[in-house]
Amino acid sequence: MANVLILVGTESGNSQMVADCLQEELGRQGHAADVMDQGTAEDADFAARDVVLICCATHGQGELPDNIIPLAASLRELKPDLSHLRYGVVALGDQTYADTFCNAGRTMDALFADLGARKVGERLEIDACTQPLPDEEALEWLKEWTTQL
Numbered sequence: 001m002a003n004v005l006i007l008v009g010t011e012s013g014n015s016q017m018v019a020d021c022l023q024e025e026l027g028r029q030g031h032a033a034d035v036m037d038q039g040t041a042e043d044a045d046f047a048a049r050d051v052v053l054i055c056c057a058t059h060g061q062g063e064l065p066d067n068i069i070p071l072a073a074s075l076r077e078l079k080p081d082l083s084h085l086r087y088g089v090v091a092l093g094d095q096t097y098a099d100t101f102c103n104a105g106r107t108m109d110a111l112f113a114d115l116g117a118r119k120v121g122e123r124l125e126i127d128a129c130t131q132p133l134p135d136e137e138a139l140e141w142l143k144e145w146t147t148q149l
């Protein structure tokens with residue numbers, strides 16, 4: 001069973017709600033899962049984790065939500081070796097922002113890849129324009145994702 005850290009990037013709570021649902025389901029499957037919505041790379045204690053699940057909305061024009069900026073900035077600055085980690089990405093966005101759809105999730109995806117973490121499965125991109133129930137879509141994705149852990 002994996003020790004999973006779920007990293008949340010949210011402005012208005014959708015990604016937090018999705019992260020909480022995923023945490024509950026991971027727990028039900030027997031994994032240890034914590035949710036972190038504030039803090040830096042040091043606070044995340046990546047050395048103690050096996051798996052990271054990024055759950056991140058996009059705001060502004062393709063930007064990271066404010067709460068996850070300190071984490072992203074500290075990862076860019078410290079460049080920790082994350083090659084022991086596997087990770088997955090659930091990106092929340094809105095396709096009416098055509099040029100920047102789910103850009104923040106893609107940014108976090110690229111950042112973890114750059115630091116040596118190994119991606120599990122495909123990134124899920126949830127469109128708020130057509131999907132009123134992002135938690136249900138994420139739980140469906142999680143079923144397949146956890147079989148690959």
Ligand SMILES: Cc1cc2nc3c(=O)[nH]c(=O)nc-3n(C[C@H](O)[C@H](O)[C@H](O)COP(=O)(O)O)c2cc1C
Pocket residue numbers: 009010011012013014015016057058059060061062063065092093094095097100101102103128
């Ligand atoms: C001011 C604002 C700007 C946004 N900009 C983008 C964007 O550039 N790209 C995108 O895919 N979605 C964008 N969105 C849509 C959000 O990512 C989407 O509504 C998401 O579900 C919000 O999640 P949250 O409640 O966790 O913050 C924007 C939403 C708002 C309110």
